[in-house]
Amino acid sequence: MRRSASGLLLALCSCATGGAVRERMRAVENDLAVARKQRADQCAPRELAAAEANLRFAEVELSQGNGGRADDHLGIAQRAARAAVTGSQQCGAVSVVIREQPGRPVAKVAMTDSDGDGVPDVEDFCPEVPGPASNHGCPLTGDRDRDGITDDIDRCPDQPGPKENFGCPWPDRDRDGVADKDDRCPDEPGPKENFGCPRKQTLIIVRKDRIELKQQIHFAPNKAVILKNSYRVLRQVARALKDAPAVIVRVEGHTDNVGSRDRNLKLSQERADSVKEFLVRQGVLRSRIVSEGFGPTRPIAPNTNRAGRAANRRVEFRIAEPAPVPARPGETAPPAQTPPSAETGLAPQTAPPAQTAPPAQTAPPADTTPPAQTTPPADTPPPGQTTPPKGPGSGQ
DSSP states (O other): HHHHHHHHHHHHHHHHHHHHHHHHHHHHHHHHHHHHHHHHHHSSSSHHHHHHHHHHHHHHHHHOOHHHHHHHHHHHHHHHHHHHHHHHHTTTTEEEEEEEESOOOEEEEEOOOOSSSSTTTTSSSSSSSSSOOGGOOOOOOOOOOOOOOTTTOSSSSSSSOGGGGTTTOOOTOOOSSSSSTTTTSSTTTOOOTTTTTTOOOOEEEOHHHHHHSOOOOOOOOTTTOOOOHHHHHHHHHHHHHHHSSSEEEEEEEEEEEOOOOHHHHHHHHHHHHHHHHHHHHTTTOOEEEEEEOOSSSSSSTTTSSHHHHHSSSEEEEEEEEEOOOOOOOOOOOOOOOOOOGGGSSOOOOOOOOHHHHHHHHHHHHHHHSOOOOOOOOOOOOOOOOOOOOOOOOTTT
């Protein structure tokens, strides 16, 4: 009988203790709700987390009948919840603006906005400097090249480029329109559909600094008229240029030393101009072609024999460096580009001056090391044409 009475008394005490603990748990939950509303997760995160965790522990202990342990956890949760409420009272402080109006007064509650940009300080990454909400309240620094990357993080603020390359355009050494990262032949211009490599041609070879011809371009003697047997090689040159739309080519005309110097200079210029016009008719932009005549000033073989003079009568195609872009007012001019290296055995060449009105231009300094070429056969007159008698400028 005594044991039954003791058990009943213990059960009554446990129920009373459990009811008191649950009442305190509801009080803690109310404090936590207030703390969350005051953004305690930003201003008192540790206190908020401690209160939530110990409240959960108290619930578990109480469900298992451990009233003492539940009471211990609940005490910790209660102190932490009150600390979270106190610590978050100034988080996202509000200002109350009272405006007097006819009739009853109206109170307006607004979040603090120190820089007056319309973005509350609690959401403003730059609370002391005004800026648009799209940039989290911070000012935009500008985007001169309009590539969508602001100038403060754009490594090339005056040249549009992708975000993956920090706002800079992808390098394109051979200027064929195929970025080096996608170009299988980064030093030889070629079309995109051929992965940046030049097409295989039968009569020409595209090099880094020139277009090499496997056969000479033939002209009527002492004239600038291109013979039909040279049309095929010139069409292949035109196709190579159209495959690399950013490349500028310099057509160079050369002669032997037979005849007067002035006559040979004039003839070489006329022949270079004639080749340029042929390429333009094939669809190459005129602005991409420069024509220059050097006469007998750049021989590649001795003029003492017929084979040497035939080799010196030639047309060459040099890939020229583009003219430097003039600097804007207040900016530093970009560094000059390095001419093609001696990868193919050629000495560096000076880039041609920027054209204002083609074709008349100043001839660049003479090469110190002429390109190695196979000595071509002497010109053969077309069928039915006899060799003209030698005279001033003959043999050209």
